[in-house]
Amino acid sequence: MNKIEAILKEHYHLDAANILPQRGGWSALAFKIYSGKHAYFLKLYEKSRASTPKWTALIDQYVPITFWLMQHSGLKGKLPVPVLTNTGAYKCEDDEGIYLLYEYIEGETVGGKALTAEQVHELSGMIAELHLYGEEIPVETKEIKEDFTVPFLPQLRTALNREINDLPPDVKELMSPHLEQIIGRIDTVGKLSADLKNRDLRMALCHTDVHPWNLMQSGRKLMLIDWEGLKLAPVEADLMSFVDEPYYDDFADVYRKVHRDFAINPDVLQFYRYRRKLEDIWEFMEQLLFDRQEAQERAATLNHLSKELNELSG
Ligand SMILES: Nc1ncnc2c1ncn2[C@@H]1O[C@H](COP(=O)(O)OP(=O)(O)O)[C@@H](O)[C@H]1O
Numbered sequence: 001m002n003k004i005e006a007i008l009k010e011h012y013h014l015d016a017a018n019i020l021p022q023r024g025g026w027s028a029l030a031f032k033i034y035s036g037k038h039a040y041f042l043k044l045y046e047k048s049r050a051s052t053p054k055w056t057a058l059i060d061q062y063v064p065i066t067f068w069l070m071q072h073s074g075l076k077g078k079l080p081v082p083v084l085t086n087t088g089a090y091k092c093e094d095d096e097g098i099y100l101l102y103e104y105i106e107g108e109t110v111g112g113k114a115l116t117a118e119q120v121h122e123l124s125g126m127i128a129e130l131h132l133y134g135e136e137i138p139v140e141t142k143e144i145k146e147d148f149t150v151p152f153l154p155q156l157r158t159a160l161n162r163e164i165n166d167l168p169p170d171v172k173e174l175m176s177p178h179l180e181q182i183i184g185r186i187d188t189v190g191k192l193s194a195d196l197k198n199r200d201l202r203m204a205l206c207h208t209d210v211h212p213w214n215l216m217q218s219g220r221k222l223m224l225i226d227w228e229g230l231k232l233a234p235v236e237a238d239l240m241s242f243v244d245e246p247y248y249d250d251f252a253d254v255y256r257k258v259h260r261d262f263a264i265n266p267d268v269l270q271f272y273r274y275r276r277k278l279e280d281i282w283e284f285m286e287q288l289l290f291d292r293q294e295a296q297e298r299a300a301t302l303n304h305l306s307k308e309l310n311e312l313s314g
């Protein structure tokens, strides 16, 4: 019996009639599971990947918060619904991976398409609603509270300074022309990180990874998926996804109806923007340095990294 069948049977009492690989996201493999009349969406975080600990460490902390939001906020029906294991756990694992099961969402991922005016409106309403909630909710948020630490920063700095000559030649060649700029950004993020720790900033629940691949149009409903980045953080952690969009004014009009006097803090915005950029670069480097990849996969990662680096100067 294959691993996935075994997991479904053992931890969910499901007999899978069909297991179809799906185009996954960035962090995990994905499968559509048919069992009886029901369809499920399974995320598999492979233990062999360097990024897996980061994506899975807080599952038991963030999933209960999404359940609370589904039951008590205006986001009802707009979040993916996790399916719990037989013992009521949010995840299960074997030697290969960590598994999360969801109800299957019938619909279309927004992905590369531009958001329609209606979708912008709806999304802004959802983000505004999410930002109404903070540490007062009756579910523990301590573990997901922003402390402005950037865990990958020391590793990235070392890889580009002291260990630059240990990088694989193809990676080094790609990085070299951008080194000064990246190190400049590392310094800025480091300074902002230290500075923001000492400020008293309002924090709210933030998704922190709002982009079109995490949005699905399901019938008349827009769904926001992929909540593994859920944080209690300054709202700039989400607003950074919108400030550069052509539809930002429309977004802000709707958002302001809920948060009347909201103003973006430029330091916090810069922290999140730079941090995200460095994190994307680091994630591709991590794949190239630590993951076992086929030649074709490696070429694709190099290509992604190259695009990120070129955007730095743009
Ligand atoms: N519950 C679901 N039902 C159907 N499709 C889904 C579901 N959740 C995610 N997807 C699809 O799978 C893709 C990857 O899922 P996502 O949760 O964003 O994973 P990742 O963390 O790897 O980015 C999404 O872009 C979406 O197309």
Ligand SMILES: [Mg+2]
Binding pocket: 025, 026, 213, 214, 226
């Ligand atoms: Mg995603």
